[in-house]
Amino acid sequence: MPAIEIRGLCTRFGDVVIHQDIDLDVEAGQMLGLVGGSGSGKTTLLREIVGLLRPSAGTLKLFGRTLFDGDHEQGRALRRRFGMLFQQGALFSAFSVFDNIAFPLRELRSLDEAMIRDLVLLKLAMVELEPRHGCLMPAELSGGMIKRVALARALSLEPELLVLDEPTAGLDPDRSENFIKLLKLLQHELGFTVVMVTHDLDTLLGLATRLAVLADQKIVACGTAAEVLAVDHPFVQNFFASKRAAAAIREEVA
């Protein structure tokens, strides 16, 4: 069973059609990179995947189940199986690092504070932060640290699926590279499935095992980087046109 199964998905805002008849499967353990032009509906698709927005038509299943069948208990259980890292609103600014990471754990209402403390310290270590960082407020953190804390929070319930919107946006190249390495390591160790939107070629080629391209309201290409590069579509050809992209893909294939 795929981690995500999308069939005939359509999205409309009023008269404006964003997605038309989209089919997409993401297998468990895959890291799918979703690319497309500005306004092509990438973030909208991510929001639909995590249940923040209901598609206008079609079906979208996570682990074989839909978030919108009216069964609240099942919906809650399903939501615990994925974590999100969205560009905006990464952290609660009024909460310390510790309390940000503890938030999803406290929401479960089934763990005592000693257990929550242990789990938060474990998550901090997983993202290569120290216990003392737990006392800091988001305003005191560097951009790279904010991403790590947000990742620790997204991983707090040990999700099977991680949804990332521009995970390296706003990071300088060194921090971006470190964050990519960290994500790759964690995915290797924990085996979660990833769906991410990124404009950044290094992030895409550094992380994604499979790519999907959104254009003309559809998925116009889906597969390995080499398979996508072979698709004769103007967006695909432009996006991967640089010599660097082509070289990186050739390297991957070799």
Ligand SMILES: Nc1ncnc2c1ncn2[C@@H]1O[C@H](COP(=O)(O)OP(=O)(O)OP(=O)(O)O)[C@@H](O)[C@H]1O
């Ligand atoms: N809630 C909404 N109501 C109306 N229009 C919306 C809504 N959400 C998104 N849109 C429109 O849908 C289109 C797709 O938006 P979306 O943010 O998904 O694009 P994107 O591919 O992620 O773009 P970018 O790469 O620039 O972030 C845009 O034209 C946007 O204005």
